[in-house]
Amino acid sequence: MSGHNCVAIATDTRLSTQLMTIDTSFQRVFKVTDSCLMGVSGLGTDVQTLQLTLRSFYFSNSLMKFKLNLYRLKEGRDMKADVFSKLVATSLYEHRFGPYFVSPVIAGLDKVGENEYSPVICTYDSIGYREHNGQFEVAGTGAELLYGVCETFYKPNLEPEQLFEVISNSLLSALDRDSLSGWGAKVYLLTPTELTVRSLKTRQD
Amino acid sequence: MELDYLKTLPLGGFNFDNCIRNRAMAESGILQAPKTMKTGTTICGVLFKDGVVLAADTRATGGSIVGDKNCEKIHNLAPNIFCCGAGTAADCDHVTEMIKRQLELHRLNTHSENRVQMAALKLVAHAFKYGGQIGTHLIVGGVDVKGPQLIECSNDGNMYSMPYHTTGSGSLAAMAIMETRYKENMTREEAVNLCIAAIEAGIYHDLGSGSNVDVCVITRNKYEMLRNIKHDNFKVFSKPGGYQFKKDRVQVVEEFKHKLVVEAGEQPMDLS
Numbered sequence: 001m002s003g004h005n006c007v008a009i010a011t012d013t014r015l016s017t018q019l020m021t022i023d024t025s026f027q028r029v030f031k032v033t034d035s036c037l038m039g040v041s042g043l044g045t046d047v048q049t050l051q052l053t054l055r056s057f058y059f060s061n062s063l064m065k066f067k068l069n070l071y072r073l074k075e076g077r078d079m080k081a082d083v084f085s086k087l088v089a090t091s092l093y094e095h096r097f098g099p100y101f102v103s104p105v106i107a108g109l110d111k112v113g114e115n116e117y118s119p120v121i122c123t124y125d126s127i128g129y130r131e132h133n134g135q136f137e138v139a140g141t142g143a144e145l146l147y148g149v150c151e152t153f154y155k156p157n158l159e160p161e162q163l164f165e166v167i168s169n170s171l172l173s174a175l176d177r178d179s180l181s182g183w184g185a186k187v188y189l190l191t192p193t194e195l196t197v198r199s200l201k202t203r204q205d
Numbered sequence: 206m207e208l209d210y211l212k213t214l215p216l217g218g219f220n221f222d223n224c225i226r227n228r229a230m231a232e233s234g235i236l237q238a239p240k241t242m243k244t245g246t247t248i249c250g251v252l253f254k255d256g257v258v259l260a261a262d263t264r265a266t267g268g269s270i271v272g273d274k275n276c277e278k279i280h281n282l283a284p285n286i287f288c289c290g291a292g293t294a295a296d297c298d299h300v301t302e303m304i305k306r307q308l309e310l311h312r313l314n315t316h317s318e319n320r321v322q323m324a325a326l327k328l329v330a331h332a333f334k335y336g337g338q339i340g341t342h343l344i345v346g347g348v349d350v351k352g353p354q355l356i357e358c359s360n361d362g363n364m365y366s367m368p369y370h371t372t373g374s375g376s377l378a379a380m381a382i383m384e385t386r387y388k389e390n391m392t393r394e395e396a397v398n399l400c401i402a403a404i405e406a407g408i409y410h411d412l413g414s415g416s417n418v419d420v421c422v423i424t425r426n427k428y429e430m431l432r433n434i435k436h437d438n439f440k441v442f443s444k445p446g447g448y449q450f451k452k453d454r455v456q457v458v459e460e461f462k463h464k465l466v467v468e469a470g471e472q473p474m475d476l477s
Contacts, residue, residue, distance in 0.1 A: 098226070125267065162450075172455065
C-alpha cells in the first residue's frame with residue numbers, strides 16, 4: 001500500500017505444503033535497495049530463487065540479486081524502484097513458457113523532488129504482467145479476500161502511522177478468513193529515512 | 206577460464222528451464238500452474254476520413270476476479286502507430302514493448318517514419334513463430350505515408366485489414382454496434398462516438414470487459430490519447446473521509462527499526 005512519502009508491505013509468515021504447516025517464520029519480504037522492498041508469495045523454492053536476500057551467500061544464485069549487482073557495477077548507483085519493478089516484469093516474462101510460480105509485490109519510493117517521493121506499488125502474475133495503480137496491490141492465496149478489505153479501508157495520502165493501521169487491519173481481516181495463511185504477520189513500513197518492521201499479534205492457527 | 210562468468214549472463218530470449226519441472230508438478234498433482242491475467246477485453250478500431258480511432262475498455266481479469274480496474278490496453282508502438290491488445294496481458298505488454306523498440310531502431314537507422322504494415326508484420330511474425338502460444342490479439346492502427354491504416358493481428362499469425370475491427374471477449378457486442386452504425390468517410394466526432402458506443406456495448410454485455418473507455422485518435426502528424434473518456438464505473442461506495450482506526454487495536458509483538466542512509470550529494474558505491 002502506498003501513502004504520502006511512505007509505502008508498506010504486510011505479509012503473513014506461514015509456509016506450508018498445501019494444508020500442512022512447515023514453517024511459521026518464513027521470510028517473504030526483502031529489502032532490494034534502500035528505497036525498495038519486494039515481497040514474494042507463491043511456491044517456496046521459486047520465492048527463494050527469485051528474490052535476493054540479505055544473507056546472500058545462502059542463495060548466491062538468486063536471480064534478482066544477480067541482476068541488481070550487475071546494474072550496480074555497471075552504473076555505480078542503486079536501481080530506482082520503478083526501474084526495478086520493470087526488471088522484475090521482464091525477468092518473469094523471460095520464463096513465459098516455464099514460469100516461476102510466484103506473484104511478487106513491490107513497494108518502493110522514488111525521489112521526485114526535494115522531500116517529495118513518488119510511491120511505486122505493483123504486483124505481477126506469474127508470467128510478468130505488471131499491475132500498478134499507485135494505491136494498493138494484493139497477491140497470494142488471500143488475494144481475493146484482500147481485494148475487498150483493501151478497497152474499503154484504503155485512503156490515498158496516508159501518513160506512515162495511519163498507513164500502518166490501515167494495512168495491518170486489512171491484512172488481519174483477510175488472514176482470519178484464509179485457512180492457508182496465518183501464524184503471525186509482519187508489516188514493513190518504508191519511509192525515505194527509515195524501515196520499520198513490526199510483528200503483529202495474530203491468531204496462531 | 207577467466208571469462209566463464211560470461212556464460213552466466215542472460216542471453217535474451219525465452220528461458221525454458223522450468224518447463225519440465227512445472228509439467229512434473231502438474232502431473233503429480235502437487236501444484237497447478239497459477240492463473241495468469243487475461244485482458245478479457247473489448248477493443249475496436251475504426252478508420253475515418255483522415256485518420257484512425259482505436260478504443261479499449263480498462264478491465265483486466267484473473268479468472269473471475271477483476272485484477273485491474275483501470276489498466277491501459279492501448280499501447281504506443283511509434284509516434285504514428287498505436288495498438289490495442291487483447292488476450293494474455295503479459296504477452297500484450299511485453300510483445301508491444303519489444304516491437305516498439307525494434308521500430309524505434311528502424312526509425313533511427315532509416316530516418317523515416319515507420320509504416321503500420323511493418324509494425325503489424327513484425328507482430329504477426331513474432332506470434333507465428335510461437336505457433337499461437339503467445340496470446341496476443343492486436344488491432345494496430347496508425348497513419349503513415351500510405352494514409353490511415355488499420356490492421357488486425359491474431360495470435361496464430363493471421364493479419365487482416367478492414368475499415369473496422371473488434372477483438373476480445375466482447376467483440377461480438379462491439380461488432381454488432383459497428384455493423385449497424387459504421388459508414389464510410391465519417392468525421393472524427395462520429396468515429397469517436399461510434400468507438401465509444403461499441404466499447405460500451407462490450408463493457409455492459411460482456412463480463413470480461415468493464416470499467417472505463419480509453420480512446421486514441423491518430424491523424425496525420427498528431428495523436429490524441431483520451432484516457433478514461435467515459436468513466437461511468439468509477440468507485441463511489443467509499444465512506445466519506447474513510448475509515449478511522451483506533452490506535453493500539455493492532456497489537457505489535459516486536460518492532461525493529463532500520464535507519465536508512467539518506468542520500469546526500471554523490472552516493473557512495475556500495476559493493477557489499
